[in-house]
Amino acid sequence: MRKSLRLSLATAAAVALSGGLLAIPAGAAGAAPQATFPDDFNGDGFRDYASASTSSPGGTVRVVFGTSRGIGGASQLIHQDSPGVPGADEAGDLFGEVRTAADFDRDGYGDLAVSATGEDIGGRDQRGAVTILWGSPSGLSGGTSVPSAGYQAWNLFGSDLATGDFDGDGDTELAAVESSDAFVFQGSYSRAAIAVRPVHVDTGRYYAANLIAGKVTKDRATDLVILGSIPANSRLTGHARFYRGGATGLVQGRTIPIDVVQDDMGEGVVTDFDKDGYGDIAIGTPDTNGEKGYVTLWSGTGKGAGSYKRITQATSGVAGSPEAGDHFGSSVAVGDVNGDGNPDLAIGAGGEKLNGRADAGAVHVLRGSKLGLSGKNSQYFSRATAGVPGSVTQNEEFGKVVRLRDVNGDSRADLHVTANQGSLRLLGSRTGVTTSGIRGIATYEVTGILH
Numbered sequence: 470m471r472k473s474l475r476l477s478l479a480t481a482a483a484v485a486l487s488g489g490l491l492a493i494p495a496g497a498a499g500a501a502p503q504a505t506f507p508d509d510f511n512g513d514g515f516r517d518y519a520s521a522s523t524s525s526p527g528g529t530v531r532v533v534f535g536t537s538r539g540i541g542g543a544s545q546l547i548h549q550d551s552p553g554v555p556g557a558d559e560a561g562d563l564f565g566e567v568r569t570a571a572d573f574d575r576d577g578y579g580d581l582a583v584s585a586t587g588e589d590i591g592g593r594d595q596r597g598a599v600t601i602l603w604g605s606p607s608g609l610s611g612g613t614s615v616p617s618a619g620y621q622a623w624n625l626f627g628s629d630l631a632t633g634d635f636d637g638d639g640d641t642e643l644a645a646v647e648s649s650d651a652f653v654f655q656g657s658y659s660r661a662a663i664a665v666r667p668v669h670v671d672t673g674r675y676y677a678a679n680l681i682a683g684k685v686t687k688d689r690a691t692d693l694v695i696l697g698s699i700p701a702n703s704r705l706t707g708h709a710r711f712y713r714g715g716a717t718g719l720v721q722g723r724t725i726p727i728d729v730v731q732d733d734m735g736e737g738v739v740t741d742f743d744k745d746g747y748g749d750i751a752i753g754t755p756d757t758n759g760e761k762g763y764v765t766l767w768s769g770t771g772k773g774a775g776s777y778k779r780i781t782q783a784t785s786g787v788a789g790s791p792e793a794g795d796h797f798g799s800s801v802a803v804g805d806v807n808g809d810g811n812p813d814l815a816i817g818a819g820g821e822k823l824n825g826r827a828d829a830g831a832v833h834v835l836r837g838s839k840l841g842l843s844g845k846n847s848q849y850f851s852r853a854t855a856g857v858p859g860s861v862t863q864n865e866e867f868g869k870v871v872r873l874r875d876v877n878g879d880s881r882a883d884l885h886v887t888a889n890q891g892s893l894r895l896l897g898s899r900t901g902v903t904t905s906g907i908r909g910i911a912t913y914e915v916t917g918i919l920h
Contacts, residue, residue: 503641504572504579507632508919510534510604512578516874517608518917519568519581522546527562530583530602531913532609539876540914545608549585553611555600556588563587564600570919571632571641573658578604582615582643584627590620597626599645603660615643615654618667624648628732631680633691635714644670644680644693651677651695653719670712670719674700678732683739685748685769690714692773694750696727696734705730709752709765711774722773727765728757738803738920740812741769743841750774751814751842753798762797764816766842780835782818786844787833789818794827796820796869802920804873804882806897811837813901815884819869823853823861830867832886834902848902850886850895856904857893865889872918873897885915 506516515535522529525548533544549556549564556562564585573580581602588598599615617626629646635653636642643654643665656665670693671677679696686692693712698705707727712719727734735754742749747769755762758781767777782789782797791797800817807813816833823829831851835842850868852861865888873882881897892912895902 502577503575504577504604507572507579508570508581509579510570510581511606511608512604517579518914519570519919520913520917521565521568522913525550525558526560527558528564528566528585530565530568530581530609531917532581533913533917534608537878547602547609554602555612555614556585556598559589561587567627567630568919569630569632571643572604573601573641573643574603574660575640576604578606580604581609582630582632583612584630584645586625586628593620593622596620596622596624597628597647599627599630599643601643601658601663611660613660613663615645615663616665616667618647618650618652618669621648629678629680631682631693633682633693633714634689635691635693635719637688637690637714637716639689644682646677646680649676649678649697651680651693668718671695671697671710675708675710676700676705678734679736681737681739681750681752683748683750685711685739685750685773686713686771687746688715690716692739692748693719694737694752694774696737696752696754698730707734707757709767711750711767713773723775725765725767725777727752727754729754731756735798736801736920738801738814740803742766742812742814742837743768744811744839745769747771749841751801751803753801753816755796755799755819757798758791759793760820761791761793761795762799762818762820764798764801764814780816780842780844784844786847787835788847788849789821789831792822794820794822799868800870800872802871802873804875804897805837805880806834806873806882806884807836807899807901808879808881808897811839813837813873813882814842815871815873817868817871817886819866821851821868823851826861826863828864828866829861830865830869830888832868832871832884834884836901846901850884850902850904852888854904856907858907858909859888859890862890870915872915874918885910885918887912887915
């Protein structure tokens with residue numbers, strides 16, 4: 470769901486008036502080492518899948534448990550009428566629309582933060598809600614509401630979510646967008662109680678849309694990038710703004726331009742592409758540059774985000790050419806597809822026009838090296854690629870969502886691609902992604918892979 474860009478004076482006032490911690494009681498908690506994987510909800514050592522489903526009127530989260538060979542058969546469906554989950558399953562709630570995982574209560578099981586941006590509360594339309602669903606040996610069980618930073622209608626609390634240890638104290642916090650403002654909810658998360666204080670990150674006239682969390686510098690704290698817009702001369706201009714995490718909280722760093730202003734600007738990942746010890750930020754913004762799209766590669770330094778460059782279909786070694794409607798950067802995902810120890814980047818171009826058919830879609834895989842990410846030896850896949858089943862079809866949006874995850878245990882990330890005529894999985898190999906062994910998969914096997 471897209472949200473309106475607006476000033477958040479009422480939200481800020483509500484936070485100021487709260488004067489400290491907001492607490493909501495819940496169930497009981499244990500104490501154990503943090504989960505190895507934030508999305509291992511049943512603690513069996515394998516990453517699980519959590520996708521949005523429309524199997525109930527208000528929205529549902531579909532969890533499918535991972536195994537040593539990838540996705541398994543055991544699953545669960547969770548909605549707001551599930552036992553222990555706050556709220557009620559009502560049409561338009563959009564429960565599960567946005568999801569992010571972390572072991573919030575440090576009990577060894579991954580938990581899932583879930584938004585319901587359409588939730589009406591106390592007569593206030595679409596105030597929005599965020600719930601943490603708790604991991605357990607049997608999977609996700611019960612949930613607890615996260616206190617909102619404000620209580621106005623149309624706040625759309627949870628329109629984007631991220632997690633990280635933003636103050637470097639060893640505990641995971643939730644970051645959320647509410648009424649076009651970004652907040653970090655600092656405090657304690659447990660089944661006994663969620664007691665948090667919403668800290669306004671993007672103070673000033675900056676309208677937040679999307680959040681990207683990851684380690685850029687070498688300190689203990691998680692850093693944050695906010696995609697948003699700044700009003701100037703009676704118009705809005707799109708930007709990406711870096712905030713460095715630390716003991717005193719998130720501190721604003723560099724801001725760079727992003728040629729788009731809208732409620733959902735794009736998505737990103739953080740990894741060390743050039744192996745210099747600092748995390749680099751890759752941001753896909755498909756509606757930039759006349760909907761040709763581009764990916765911004767923002768280099769990490771000891772002080773935070775530094776220089777940046779754009780990757781497009783005009784970049785040397787990248788197949789195709791930039792055309793209006795390509796939506797290059799519709800999705801981005803990171804993983805090592807050939808097992809050489811260097812992270813690679815998959816880029817969706819869900820609007821790519823092929824053989825005269827609009828929105829047929831395509832996927833690029835850019836290879837990493839000690840020199841960083843480039844178009845050298847990049848790969849390109851579409852329905853027209855030899856070995857890929859099916860035919861080029863208009864409006865298929867092949868590659869609108871891409872993810873990378875090793876599902877067969879060979880230490881090479883496998884490419885997962887959504888497509889309206891049938892989603893696909895392509896295996897990683899010593900030479901990169903291959904069509905050998907390609908197989909059709911359910912779309913939730915792709916969208917259920919969380920960044």
